[in-house]
Amino acid sequence: MSDFLNQSPPARDVLLKDLDQRIEALGFHRFGIVAVPPEPTAPEQAMESRLQDWLHQGYQADMGWMANPKRQNIRRVMPEVRSLICVALNYYTPHQRPGGNDHGKIARYGWGRDYHRVMHKKLKQLCLWLQGEGILARYYADTGPVQDKFWAQEAGIGWVAKNGNVITRDYGSWVFLGEILTNLELPASKPHTSHCGTCTRCLDACPTQAIRAPGVVDADRCIAYHTIENRSEQLPETVAANLNNWVAGCDICQDVCPWNQRFAQPTDVAEFEPYAGNVAPQLEELAQLTEAEWNQRFPASALRRIKPNMWRRNAMAAMANPGKKPTAP
Numbered sequence: 001m002s003d004f005l006n007q008s009p010p011a012r013d014v015l016l017k018d019l020d021q022r023i024e025a026l027g028f029h030r031f032g033i034v035a036v037p038p039e040p041t042a043p044e045q046a047m048e049s050r051l052q053d054w055l056h057q058g059y060q061a062d063m064g065w066m067a068n069p070k071r072q073n074i075r076r077v078m079p080e081v082r083s084l085i086c087v088a089l090n091y092y093t094p095h096q097r098p099g100g101n102d103h104g105k106i107a108r109y110g111w112g113r114d115y116h117r118v119m120h121k122k123l124k125q126l127c128l129w130l131q132g133e134g135i136l137a138r139y140y141a142d143t144g145p146v147q148d149k150f151w152a153q154e155a156g157i158g159w160v161a162k163n164g165n166v167i168t169r170d171y172g173s174w175v176f177l178g179e180i181l182t183n184l185e186l187p188a189s190k191p192h193t194s195h196c197g198t199c200t201r202c203l204d205a206c207p208t209q210a211i212r213a214p215g216v217v218d219a220d221r222c223i224a225y226h227t228i229e230n231r232s233e234q235l236p237e238t239v240a241a242n243l244n245n246w247v248a249g250c251d252i253c254q255d256v257c258p259w260n261q262r263f264a265q266p267t268d269v270a271e272f273e274p275y276a277g278n279v280a281p282q283l284e285e286l287a288q289l290t291e292a293e294w295n296q297r298f299p300a301s302a303l304r305r306i307k308p309n310m311w312r313r314n315a316m317a318a319m320a321n322p323g324k325k326p327t328a329p
Contacts, residue, residue: 015133016186016187019085019186022126022129023085023087023126026122026125026126027089027122027268027269028087028088028089028122029088029089029090029170029171029175030087030088030157030158030168030170030171030175031085031086031087031088031155031157032086032152032155032156032157032189033083033084033085033086033155033186033187033188033189034083034084034086034151034154034155034188034189035082035083035185035186035187035188036074036075036081036082036083036084038075040073040075043150043154043191044073044074047147047150048072048073050215051066051071051072051147052072054216055067057218058220059212059216059217059218059219059220060219061218061219061220061225061229061230062229062230062231063219063225063229065145068145070145071145071146071147074146074147074151074181076145077138077144077145077146077181078136078138078181078183080136080183081181081182081183082182082183082184082185082186083181083182083183083184083185083186083188084151084154084155084179084180084181084182085126085179085180085182085186086148086151086152086154086155086157086177086178086179087119087122087123087157087177087178087179087180088152088157088158088166088168088171088175088176088177088178089115089118089119089122089175089176089178089267089269090170090171090174090175090265090267090268090269091108091109091112091115091174091175091176091267091269091272092108092171092172092174092264092265092266092267093108093111093112093266093267093272093273093274094264094266095111095274095279096279097279097280098280101245101283101319101322102282102283102284103245103280103281103282103283104245104246104247104248104280104281104282104283104286104314104315104318105244105245105246105247105248105250105251106247106248106249106278106279106281106303107224107246107248107249107250107251108174108251108254109176109249109302110248110249110278110301110302110303111272111273111274111275111278111279112271112272112273112274112275112278112301113271113272113275113300113301114300114301114302114304115141115142115176115272115302116141116142116143116302117271117300118176118269118271118272119141119176119178120139120141120143122178123139123140123141123178123180124139126139126180127139127180130180130182130184135182135183135184136181136182136183136184137180137181137182137184138180138181138182139178139179139180139181140178140179140181141176141177141178141179142176142177142178146179146181148177148178148179149164149165149166149177151179152166152177153166153191153192154191155189155191155192156189156190156191156192157175157177157192158173158175158192159192159193159194159195159196160194160215161173161194161196161202161215161257161259162196162199162200162202162203162211162214162215163202163203163206163211163217163253163254163257164211164215164216164217165253165254167195167196167257167259167260169195169259169263170263170265171263171264171265172254172257172259172260172261172262172263172264173254173257173259173260174254174260174264174267195259196214199258201256201257201258202252202253202254202256202257204256205252205253205255205256206252206253207223207242207244207252208221208222208223208238208239208242209221210222210223210225211253220236221238221239222250223239223242223243223246223249223250223252224246224249224250226239227243227246227247227248227249227250227306227310227314228248228249228305228306229305230310231310233313234313234317235313235314235317240317240320240321241321242321243314243317243318243321244318245283245318246314246318247281247283247286247311247314247315247318248303248306248311248314275297275298275299275301277297278303283315283318283319284315284319286311286312286314286315287312287315287316287319288312289308289311289312289315290308291308293308294307294308294311
Protein backbone atom coordinates (compact mmCIF):
# COMPACT_ATOMS: atom_id res chain seq x y z
CA MET A 1 0.00 0.00 0.00
CA SER A 2 1.33 3.46 -0.87
CA ASP A 3 2.65 6.03 1.59
CA PHE A 4 -0.16 8.32 0.44
CA LEU A 5 -2.80 5.90 1.66
CA ASN A 6 -1.01 5.45 4.99
CA GLN A 7 -0.72 9.15 5.79
CA SER A 8 -1.83 10.42 9.20
CA PRO A 9 -5.00 12.61 9.16
CA PRO A 10 -3.09 15.97 9.17
CA ALA A 11 -0.80 14.81 6.37
CA ARG A 12 -3.78 13.48 4.39
CA ASP A 13 -5.48 16.86 4.72
CA VAL A 14 -2.43 18.50 3.19
CA LEU A 15 -2.41 16.03 0.32
CA LEU A 16 -6.13 16.47 -0.28
CA LYS A 17 -5.60 20.23 -0.42
CA ASP A 18 -2.84 19.58 -2.95
CA LEU A 19 -5.30 17.54 -5.02
CA ASP A 20 -7.79 20.41 -4.92
CA GLN A 21 -5.12 22.89 -6.02
CA ARG A 22 -3.93 20.67 -8.86
CA ILE A 23 -7.46 20.26 -10.20
CA GLU A 24 -7.92 24.03 -10.13
CA ALA A 25 -4.53 24.65 -11.75
CA LEU A 26 -5.42 22.29 -14.61
CA GLY A 27 -8.36 24.54 -15.43
CA PHE A 28 -11.32 22.34 -14.57
CA HIS A 29 -14.40 24.46 -13.95
CA ARG A 30 -16.20 22.09 -11.61
CA PHE A 31 -15.23 18.96 -9.72
CA GLY A 32 -16.63 16.67 -7.09
CA ILE A 33 -15.96 13.31 -5.48
CA VAL A 34 -18.04 10.16 -5.14
CA ALA A 35 -17.22 7.52 -2.56
CA VAL A 36 -17.53 3.99 -3.96
CA PRO A 37 -18.23 1.33 -1.34
CA PRO A 38 -17.57 -2.37 -2.10
CA GLU A 39 -21.22 -3.00 -3.02
CA PRO A 40 -23.56 -0.89 -5.23
CA THR A 41 -25.53 1.79 -3.42
CA ALA A 42 -29.26 2.37 -3.71
CA PRO A 43 -28.76 5.22 -6.25
CA GLU A 44 -26.54 2.93 -8.35
CA GLN A 45 -29.16 0.18 -8.29
CA ALA A 46 -31.80 2.67 -9.39
CA MET A 47 -29.53 3.85 -12.20
CA GLU A 48 -29.00 0.26 -13.34
CA SER A 49 -32.75 -0.34 -13.36
CA ARG A 50 -33.34 2.79 -15.48
CA LEU A 51 -30.59 1.74 -17.89
CA GLN A 52 -32.09 -1.72 -18.30
CA ASP A 53 -35.54 -0.25 -18.97
CA TRP A 54 -34.02 2.10 -21.56
CA LEU A 55 -32.23 -0.77 -23.28
CA HIS A 56 -35.33 -2.97 -23.27
CA GLN A 57 -37.24 -0.18 -25.02
CA GLY A 58 -34.60 -0.18 -27.76
CA TYR A 59 -33.82 3.49 -27.21
CA GLN A 60 -30.10 2.84 -27.77
CA ALA A 61 -30.76 2.31 -31.52
CA ASP A 62 -27.54 0.86 -33.00
CA MET A 63 -25.37 1.83 -30.03
CA GLY A 64 -24.87 -1.73 -28.84
CA TRP A 65 -21.99 -0.71 -26.60
CA MET A 66 -24.51 0.88 -24.24
CA ALA A 67 -25.38 -2.64 -23.06
CA ASN A 68 -21.84 -3.32 -21.81
CA PRO A 69 -22.31 -4.83 -18.30
CA LYS A 70 -19.49 -2.62 -17.00
CA ARG A 71 -21.78 0.39 -17.41
CA GLN A 72 -24.01 -1.05 -14.71
CA ASN A 73 -21.30 -1.41 -12.05
CA ILE A 74 -18.22 0.80 -11.87
CA ARG A 75 -16.40 -1.93 -9.93
CA ARG A 76 -16.24 -4.01 -13.12
CA VAL A 77 -14.18 -1.25 -14.70
CA MET A 78 -11.76 -1.11 -11.74
CA PRO A 79 -12.32 -3.69 -8.97
CA GLU A 80 -10.18 -1.67 -6.55
CA VAL A 81 -12.07 1.60 -7.06
CA ARG A 82 -13.00 3.45 -3.89
CA SER A 83 -13.54 6.96 -5.24
CA LEU A 84 -14.44 8.78 -8.43
CA ILE A 85 -13.03 12.23 -9.07
CA CYS A 86 -15.54 13.86 -11.44
CA VAL A 87 -14.70 17.02 -13.38
CA ALA A 88 -16.38 19.36 -15.85
CA LEU A 89 -15.11 21.82 -18.46
CA ASN A 90 -17.20 24.71 -19.73
CA TYR A 91 -17.12 24.82 -23.54
CA TYR A 92 -19.61 27.59 -24.32
CA THR A 93 -18.62 30.27 -26.84
CA PRO A 94 -21.11 33.08 -27.54
CA HIS A 95 -21.01 32.92 -31.34
CA GLN A 96 -24.43 32.86 -32.96
CA ARG A 97 -25.47 30.91 -36.04
CA PRO A 98 -26.78 32.96 -38.99
CA GLY A 99 -30.29 32.41 -40.28
CA GLY A 100 -31.28 31.38 -43.78
CA ASN A 101 -31.34 28.07 -45.59
CA ASP A 102 -27.84 28.19 -47.08
CA HIS A 103 -25.96 27.36 -43.91
CA GLY A 104 -25.76 24.14 -41.96
CA LYS A 105 -25.90 23.96 -38.18
CA ILE A 106 -23.26 22.23 -36.05
CA ALA A 107 -23.68 21.57 -32.33
CA ARG A 108 -21.51 23.84 -30.20
CA TYR A 109 -19.58 20.94 -28.70
CA GLY A 110 -17.98 20.33 -32.10
CA TRP A 111 -17.03 23.89 -33.04
CA GLY A 112 -13.48 23.77 -31.71
CA ARG A 113 -10.77 21.26 -30.88
CA ASP A 114 -11.77 17.70 -30.05
CA TYR A 115 -12.85 17.78 -26.40
CA HIS A 116 -11.47 14.28 -25.87
CA ARG A 117 -7.96 15.60 -26.55
CA VAL A 118 -8.37 18.61 -24.30
CA MET A 119 -9.94 16.67 -21.44
CA HIS A 120 -7.59 13.70 -21.73
CA LYS A 121 -4.52 15.92 -21.55
CA LYS A 122 -5.69 17.44 -18.28
CA LEU A 123 -6.90 14.16 -16.79
CA LYS A 124 -3.66 12.42 -17.73
CA GLN A 125 -1.60 15.00 -15.84
CA LEU A 126 -3.72 14.48 -12.74
CA CYS A 127 -3.49 10.69 -13.10
CA LEU A 128 0.29 10.80 -13.48
CA TRP A 129 0.59 12.75 -10.24
CA LEU A 130 -1.63 10.25 -8.39
CA GLN A 131 0.23 7.31 -9.88
CA GLY A 132 3.50 8.91 -8.82
CA GLU A 133 2.19 8.72 -5.26
CA GLY A 134 1.53 5.00 -5.68
CA ILE A 135 -2.20 5.45 -6.24
CA LEU A 136 -4.18 3.46 -8.76
CA ALA A 137 -5.81 5.91 -11.17
CA ARG A 138 -7.55 5.57 -14.53
CA TYR A 139 -9.29 8.33 -16.47
CA TYR A 140 -12.19 8.54 -18.91
CA ALA A 141 -13.89 11.29 -20.89
CA ASP A 142 -16.78 9.79 -22.82
CA THR A 143 -14.46 6.99 -23.91
CA GLY A 144 -15.24 4.07 -21.62
CA PRO A 145 -18.05 2.17 -19.90
CA VAL A 146 -18.72 4.86 -17.29
CA GLN A 147 -22.14 6.44 -16.72
CA ASP A 148 -20.64 9.91 -16.61
CA LYS A 149 -23.88 11.87 -16.17
CA PHE A 150 -25.06 9.75 -13.26
CA TRP A 151 -21.69 10.09 -11.52
CA ALA A 152 -21.56 13.83 -12.18
CA GLN A 153 -24.82 14.22 -10.30
CA GLU A 154 -23.61 12.00 -7.46
CA ALA A 155 -20.46 14.17 -7.28
CA GLY A 156 -22.50 17.36 -6.98
CA ILE A 157 -21.39 18.83 -10.31
CA GLY A 158 -24.94 19.20 -11.58
CA TRP A 159 -28.11 17.25 -12.19
CA VAL A 160 -29.35 15.06 -15.03
CA ALA A 161 -32.00 17.21 -16.69
CA LYS A 162 -35.15 16.27 -18.55
CA ASN A 163 -33.24 16.37 -21.86
CA GLY A 164 -30.69 13.88 -20.53
CA ASN A 165 -27.89 16.43 -20.23
CA VAL A 166 -26.14 17.48 -17.03
CA ILE A 167 -26.97 21.05 -15.99
CA THR A 168 -24.65 22.97 -13.70
CA ARG A 169 -25.64 26.06 -11.77
CA ASP A 170 -22.63 28.01 -13.07
CA TYR A 171 -22.46 27.08 -16.76
CA GLY A 172 -25.78 25.50 -17.67
CA SER A 173 -25.38 22.28 -19.65
CA TRP A 174 -22.50 23.51 -21.85
CA VAL A 175 -19.98 21.26 -20.12
CA PHE A 176 -17.82 18.26 -20.94
CA LEU A 177 -17.50 15.58 -18.27
CA GLY A 178 -14.56 13.46 -17.20
CA GLU A 179 -13.76 10.97 -14.45
CA ILE A 180 -10.79 9.50 -12.64
CA LEU A 181 -11.28 6.14 -10.94
CA THR A 182 -8.94 5.58 -8.02
CA ASN A 183 -8.40 3.23 -5.09
CA LEU A 184 -7.85 6.27 -2.88
CA GLU A 185 -10.60 6.75 -0.30
CA LEU A 186 -11.66 10.40 -0.49
CA PRO A 187 -14.34 12.39 1.35
CA ALA A 188 -17.49 12.47 -0.79
CA SER A 189 -19.21 15.55 -2.13
CA LYS A 190 -22.93 16.05 -1.63
CA PRO A 191 -25.02 14.75 -4.56
CA HIS A 192 -26.82 17.42 -6.56
CA THR A 193 -30.58 17.78 -6.52
CA SER A 194 -32.67 18.43 -9.63
CA HIS A 195 -33.81 21.94 -10.44
CA CYS A 196 -35.79 21.49 -13.64
CA GLY A 197 -39.03 21.92 -11.73
CA THR A 198 -42.14 21.91 -13.90
CA CYS A 199 -40.32 23.22 -16.98
CA THR A 200 -40.86 21.17 -20.14
CA ARG A 201 -39.29 23.46 -22.74
CA CYS A 202 -36.83 20.84 -23.95
CA LEU A 203 -39.54 18.21 -24.40
CA ASP A 204 -41.82 20.68 -26.17
CA ALA A 205 -39.09 21.99 -28.49
CA CYS A 206 -37.74 18.65 -29.76
CA PRO A 207 -39.06 18.44 -33.34
CA THR A 208 -38.92 14.64 -33.48
CA GLN A 209 -40.22 14.03 -29.95
CA ALA A 210 -37.02 12.17 -29.12
CA ILE A 211 -37.39 12.98 -25.42
CA ARG A 212 -40.02 10.36 -24.66
CA ALA A 213 -40.24 11.23 -20.96
CA PRO A 214 -38.22 13.40 -18.58
CA GLY A 215 -34.64 12.13 -18.80
CA VAL A 216 -35.50 9.44 -21.37
CA VAL A 217 -34.11 10.04 -24.86
CA ASP A 218 -34.91 7.73 -27.77
CA ALA A 219 -31.78 7.75 -29.92
CA ASP A 220 -33.69 6.45 -32.93
CA ARG A 221 -35.68 9.70 -32.99
CA CYS A 222 -32.78 12.01 -32.11
CA ILE A 223 -31.31 14.34 -34.74
CA ALA A 224 -27.93 14.29 -32.97
CA TYR A 225 -27.78 10.50 -33.07
CA HIS A 226 -28.70 10.23 -36.73
CA THR A 227 -26.36 12.96 -37.97
CA ILE A 228 -23.38 11.62 -36.00
CA GLU A 229 -23.85 7.89 -35.36
CA ASN A 230 -26.17 6.60 -38.09
CA ARG A 231 -24.03 5.03 -40.85
CA SER A 232 -26.92 4.34 -43.23
CA GLU A 233 -26.98 5.82 -46.72
CA GLN A 234 -30.20 7.70 -45.98
CA LEU A 235 -31.63 9.36 -42.89
CA PRO A 236 -35.10 8.28 -41.74
CA GLU A 237 -37.75 10.40 -43.42
CA THR A 238 -39.11 11.79 -40.15
CA VAL A 239 -35.62 12.91 -39.14
CA ALA A 240 -34.71 14.36 -42.55
CA ALA A 241 -37.96 16.34 -42.63
CA ASN A 242 -37.16 17.90 -39.25
CA LEU A 243 -33.45 18.66 -39.66
CA ASN A 244 -33.97 22.42 -39.98
CA ASN A 245 -30.38 22.57 -41.31
CA TRP A 246 -28.78 20.54 -38.48
CA VAL A 247 -25.96 18.53 -40.08
CA ALA A 248 -23.81 17.63 -37.04
CA GLY A 249 -25.55 17.10 -33.76
CA CYS A 250 -28.37 19.23 -32.42
CA ASP A 251 -28.58 21.88 -29.69
CA ILE A 252 -32.32 22.57 -29.74
CA CYS A 253 -33.01 21.14 -26.28
CA GLN A 254 -30.06 23.08 -24.86
CA ASP A 255 -30.80 26.34 -26.63
CA VAL A 256 -34.31 26.54 -25.13
CA CYS A 257 -33.21 25.63 -21.59
CA PRO A 258 -33.75 28.54 -19.16
CA TRP A 259 -30.62 27.59 -17.23
CA ASN A 260 -28.54 27.98 -20.39
CA GLN A 261 -30.22 31.20 -21.38
CA ARG A 262 -29.51 32.74 -17.96
CA PHE A 263 -26.22 31.24 -16.84
CA ALA A 264 -24.14 30.33 -19.88
CA GLN A 265 -20.81 32.12 -19.82
CA PRO A 266 -17.89 32.13 -22.29
CA THR A 267 -15.25 29.50 -21.70
CA ASP A 268 -11.66 30.40 -20.92
CA VAL A 269 -10.40 27.30 -22.75
CA ALA A 270 -8.89 28.65 -25.97
CA GLU A 271 -9.05 25.25 -27.70
CA PHE A 272 -12.85 25.40 -27.67
CA GLU A 273 -13.00 28.55 -29.80
CA PRO A 274 -14.61 27.65 -33.16
CA TYR A 275 -12.54 26.57 -36.13
CA ALA A 276 -13.17 28.63 -39.26
CA GLY A 277 -16.33 27.49 -41.01
CA ASN A 278 -17.78 25.46 -38.14
CA VAL A 279 -20.30 28.05 -36.93
CA ALA A 280 -21.91 28.61 -40.34
CA PRO A 281 -20.82 26.00 -42.91
CA GLN A 282 -22.21 26.28 -46.41
CA LEU A 283 -24.57 23.39 -47.14
CA GLU A 284 -23.55 23.22 -50.79
CA GLU A 285 -19.89 22.80 -49.80
CA LEU A 286 -20.74 20.03 -47.33
CA ALA A 287 -22.90 18.29 -49.92
CA GLN A 288 -19.81 17.93 -52.12
CA LEU A 289 -17.23 17.31 -49.38
CA THR A 290 -14.29 15.17 -50.49
CA GLU A 291 -11.98 13.06 -48.35
CA ALA A 292 -9.16 15.60 -48.78
CA GLU A 293 -11.42 18.52 -47.84
CA TRP A 294 -12.71 16.59 -44.83
CA ASN A 295 -9.14 16.09 -43.58
CA GLN A 296 -8.33 19.75 -44.05
CA ARG A 297 -11.56 21.10 -42.63
CA PHE A 298 -11.80 19.08 -39.43
CA PRO A 299 -8.30 18.77 -37.91
CA ALA A 300 -8.17 17.44 -34.33
CA SER A 301 -11.97 17.68 -34.25
CA ALA A 302 -14.65 15.54 -32.63
CA LEU A 303 -16.52 16.04 -35.91
CA ARG A 304 -14.20 13.56 -37.59
CA ARG A 305 -16.58 10.92 -36.28
CA ILE A 306 -18.87 12.09 -39.09
CA LYS A 307 -17.30 10.65 -42.24
CA PRO A 308 -17.33 12.49 -45.60
CA ASN A 309 -20.20 10.44 -47.01
CA MET A 310 -22.24 11.21 -43.88
CA TRP A 311 -21.59 14.96 -44.23
CA ARG A 312 -22.79 14.77 -47.81
CA ARG A 313 -25.86 12.78 -46.77
CA ASN A 314 -26.76 15.18 -43.97
CA ALA A 315 -26.24 18.29 -46.09
CA MET A 316 -28.26 16.97 -48.99
CA ALA A 317 -31.10 15.99 -46.65
CA ALA A 318 -31.09 19.51 -45.19
CA MET A 319 -31.08 21.07 -48.66
CA ALA A 320 -33.98 18.86 -49.70
CA ASN A 321 -36.07 20.14 -46.78
CA PRO A 322 -35.45 23.93 -46.76
CA GLY A 323 -37.40 25.98 -44.29
CA LYS A 324 -39.84 23.19 -43.49
CA LYS A 325 -41.63 23.42 -40.20
CA PRO A 326 -40.94 20.52 -37.84
CA THR A 327 -43.08 17.45 -38.47
CA ALA A 328 -43.65 15.12 -35.55
CA PRO A 329 -43.01 11.41 -36.27
